[in-house]
Each structure stands twice: as structure tokens, then as C-alpha cells.
Amino acid sequence: MPYKKIAFFAIIIILLLTINDLAHSIYDIWQKQDLIVQAQKELLTEQKESKQLKNQIAQVRQPQFVESQARDKLLLAKPGEGVIVIPSSQLNLPSQNTSKPKDMRPNWQKWWEIFF
Numbered sequence: 001m002p003y004k005k006i007a008f009f010a011i012i013i014i015l016l017l018t019i020n021d022l023a024h025s026i027y028d029i030w031q032k033q034d035l036i037v038q039a040q041k042e043l044l045t046e047q048k049e050s051k052q053l054k055n056q057i058a059q060v061r062q063p064q065f066v067e068s069q070a071r072d073k074l075l076l077a078k079p080g081e082g083v084i085v086i087p088s089s090q091l092n093l094p095s096q097n098t099s100k101p102k103d104m105r106p107n108w109q110k111w112w113e114i115f116f
């Protein structure tokens with residue numbers, strides 16, 4: 001009889017350990033599944049970025065783009081054309097240095113104005 005009880009408890013302990021291991025395995029699989037989903041999202045964003053970069057490369061390789069960049073940024077012209085550079089002071093654009101003139105009054109006068 002005592003051998004049956006020992007065998008019964010041994011089987012129960014083995015089954016409990018097996019259930020525990022299975023539970024840990026299931027939990028690990030769920031975590032890895034979350035990692036896979038996150039990696040798939042990152043892959044999609046990287047694929048979108050790659051597609052945008054390929055489109056930009058295709059655009060840069062076009063002769064019209066090269067010509068426009070040479071004209072706009074390098075101020076180059078085709079043979080027979082002239083480049084006219086207009087100083088910014090001649091343009092009717094608001095100047096970028098439109099800040100208030102610096103107040104040259106002493107500090108005590110500025111404080112006096114604030115409080116009185």
C-alpha cells in the first residue's frame with residue numbers, strides 16, 4: 001500500500017512539473033508572438049521608407065532635377081544664357097532683422113516703468 005501512495009504522489013509531482021513547464025512555454029510563445037508582431041510593424045515602416053527613398057533616387061536621376069538644382073543652388077546657366085543676381089536689399093521683401101531696437105535706458109528706469 002505505501003508504494004501505491006508514493007507512486008501516486010510521484011506521478012502528481014511529475015504532472016505538476018509538466019504543467020508548470022507547459023505554462024512557461026505558452027507564456028514564452030506569447031511574448032515571442034508580440035515580438036514578431038512588433039518586428040512586422042517595423043518591417044512595414046522600413047519598407048515604406050525604402051519605397052520613398054527609391055522614389056527620391058528615381059527623381060534625382062532625372063535630367064530635369066539635375067538641371068533645376070544646378071540653376072537654383074549653383075547659379076549655373078546653359079550656354080548662351082545669363083544669370084542675374086538681385087541683391088536682397090533691392091527686393092521688396094520684409095527684412096529678416098526686423099527686431100525692436102535695443103532699449104539703452106538704465107535698468108533702474110526700466111524697473112521704475114514696470115512698477116509705477
